Amino acid sequence: MPDKPPKAVSRSLSDLLADVRLSGQTWVYGDFAGQAGCAVAPGDAVFIHAVIHGELRLACTGGAMAELGPGDVAMVLSGEAHALRTAPGARAQPHEGLRRSAGCDVPPAMAFGDGPRVTARVLSGRLQAQWPGDVSRAALPSLLRTGTTLFQSDAMPLSGMGAGSAALLTRIAETLLIAALRADPGCRRILSAETRDPIEDALQLIVASPAQAWTVESLARSVGMGRSNFAAHFTQAVGKAPMEVVAERRMEHAASLLRQGRMKVAEIAEMAGYGSEAAFSRRFSRHFGITPSQMREEARAVREEAVPMPRFRALLAGARSRAVRASENTAEPATTTGTIPSDKIFFTQGRRD
Secondary structure, eight states: OOOOOOOOOOSOHHHHHHTOEEEEEEEEEEEEESSOEEEEOOOSSEEEEEEEESOEEEEETTSOEEEEOTTEEEEETTOOOEEEESSTTOOEEEOGGGSSOOOOSSOOEEEEOOOSSEEEEEEEEEEEEEOOTTSOGGGSOSEEEEESTTSOTTHHHHHTSSTTHHHHHHHHHHHHHHHHHHHOHHHHHHHSSSOOOHHHHHHHHHHHOTTSOOOHHHHHHHTTOOHHHHHHHHHHHHSSOHHHHHHHHHHHHHHHHHHHTOSOHHHHHHHTTOSOHHHHHHHHHHHHSSOHHHHHHHHHHHHHHHSOOOHHHHHHHHHHHHHHHHHHHHTSOOOOOSOOOGGGOOOOOOOOO
């Protein structure tokens, strides 16, 4: 029998979000010294990482990635293996504190790396999730990024101090998850009361995680369809094959990162889902007609031209111009050889011997 799109959901978005629950008390601080990292083993859980200070990159085995800074919160909804690193290529030590569920009252701290000082601190949790019965968890993005804007900027650090911290942190995480699901267009569509279009859901998954190792089969499974029917319906609706759209989205994602000018080509290749920088460069050049390095340099030149001269520099330039004009006027030689009028003679007092 041919696959059919999921049936219409009659419940409101609030009803569905009310069924989202997080439980558990597994929380731990991670202190990263120098170039360090941690590797989190997969599990039937939702992993949450809130950056207290410093900057890290989170990379999932499925290809989803995120650059995180102070105040950012990342949620690995899929429970897949992932790693946090302060620098590309940093060694990722196993994160024993998140290997299994283990309740605590106050989050302990674990150290990663052996640098002279702590460069990043992360508060991480491993929690059990309950989802609405008529919502497929597989259709949700594997990685969801949010922030603590609902609370004060120091809400997470303060909540992790003192007795009862774990219970409070879990409630905060649940609130942040519901807010993130509500705010994300793709998640809202999946949870909405309208009839869901599996092809539109697939497009949203590709846009949200372009670096993930998508295949036609994995996309079809994520939206609840068989491979053959999904491929046929997708090509008919979009006008392109699923993997063509995946490749185009990866190129757009890579171009956006290149224009920002903050990352190396090898890093961008990885974040675009390519294991080889050479393969990425060849695909990029065929798609855009220029190499990744050329696009980055062109974007840098445009940024430099667009930067206005700071006001104080403009003032200094104006002052210099006025000074030059004044010096030119005073430097003109005197052409008058006549007698100076007596009323224009000035006397200065000299030294008395």
